[in-house]
Amino acid sequence: MTDTKPTLPERPYFSSGPCAKPPVWSPEKLDTRVLGRSHRSKLGKQRLQYCIDLMRELLELPETHRIGIVPGSDTGAFEMAMWTMLGARPVTAMAWESFGAGWVTDAAKQLRIDPTIVEAPYGDIPDLNAVDWSNDVLFTWNGTTSGARVPNADWIAADREGLSFADATSAVFAQKIDWTKIDVCTFSWQKVLGGEGAHGVLILGPRAVERLETYTPAWPLPKVFRLVSKGKLAEGVFKGETINTPSMLAVEDAILSLEWGKDIGGAAALRARADANAAALNAIVEARDWLGHLVTDPAIRSNTSVCLTVEGADEAYIKAFAKLLEDEGAAYDIAGYRDAPAGLRIWCGATVDTADIEALGPWLDWAREKLSA
Incomplete structure (x- = not known):
């Protein structure tokens, strides 16, 4: 065994876990004019709308779909959708990792709507072609804690009666999504954009809007979940008029990442970066x-x-393996999720440079040798 450590590549920010900043990120690039200002000010509304417009462009989202910034990260966005729209039809809740299992728990034990539960073990997905689309269907597009994703949207019926609810927090900006097949989609900025937490993004297709305007759930809704006013969709939420007070610093951070994504070539370039990183790993x-x-x-x-x-x-x-690498500044947060089988989880999203993934290989060997000794 040799104790010679591999070389660390030069880079301003790097993490093998989610929240990796874009390569060009720096605090000086943030637009600080809006910090300390009300989000309801003219400038605040403009920046929120600009953030929404950038997300629409980079997601290649059609005008038929609305996009809003909501509280509570991806969890808040997905639970907002569940609490406001479920109960009108039977529900199928799908899970092949911990976050999908959380939506199963919400549907079965919190909302108590007796869902059909479809599960698969970590590392696999269930038979997608067996899904009954007369039901509303809850699923994770990309299993963040298992690394298993749906291959495409072909399995989602074009003539579905139920709504498709996709938690796509680690898929957007890195995987192609057929928006004609998606009625509800949620994500947060801290995954593929490398942004800050606390805020979620809720995307609604026209069928989801119809559900909101024609169905009233049997349970009470907290203020931060209310998307309807006087029987009509609260359109302001999807024009930058957030339900609660957002962090404008987090918004500016997201804008910086979105502008970077636009500058390097948009959606196709972001997907190509993630694909290259995954291939290198x-x-x-x-x-x-x-x-x-x-x-x-x-x-x-x-x-x-x-x-x-x-x-x-x-x-x-x-745990020891990951600590060795973190102590050396070689990789951060690469231990698998606590509910997943023991292993490593390497983030290959678009904000990571492929050279950093390639540089990780020798460090993995080094840590293996250190623990073997």
Whole structure:
């Protein structure tokens, strides 16, 4: 064994976990005019609308779909959708990792709507073609804690009676989404954009808007969930008039990432960066017999949140492995999610440079050797 450490690439910001900042990010680039100002000021509304417009452009979102900034990160956005729209039809709740399991719990134990539960183990997804689209269907597009994703939207019926609810927080800006198949989509800025937490984004297609305007749930709704006023959609929410007070610093941070994404070539460029990062990590895995993919089928393997198995590793080993790399400043937050099988989780989203993924390989070898000694 050699104690020689690999070389760290030069870069202003880097993390192998979610929240990796874009390569050009720096505090000096933030527009600070709006900080300390009311979000209801003319400038505040303009910046919120600008953020929404940039997201629409980069997501290639059609004008048929509304997009709003809401409280509570992706969790708040998805629960807002569940609490305001579920109950009108039977529900199918799908889970193949911990966040999908959370939506199952919400539907079954909190809303008590007796959903049909469809599950698959970590590393796999259920038979998508068996889904009954007379039901409303809840699913995660990309399983952040398992690395398993739906391959496309072909399995979503074009003539569906129910609504499709997609938690796409680690898929947007990195994977192609067919918006004609999506009625409700949620995400947060801290995944593929490398942004700050606290705020979620809620996207509503026309069928979701129709549901909101024609159906009143049986349970009470807290103020931060209310999207309807006098029987009509509260359109202001989707024009930058947020339900509660947002952090304008977080908004400016998101704008910076969105402008960077636009400058490098938009949606196609962001997807290409994530694909390149995932390919670089796959090359590292294939070159080492002690590493493997938790998701063995490449067709359903994430290109953002890639989960790896480590031969002979248990939770304590992974914790020590990740700490060695963090102490050296080589990688951060790469231990698998607490509910997932023991392993590594490497973030390959668009804000990470492929050179950083490539540089990680020797560091993984170094940590393996250190623990073996």
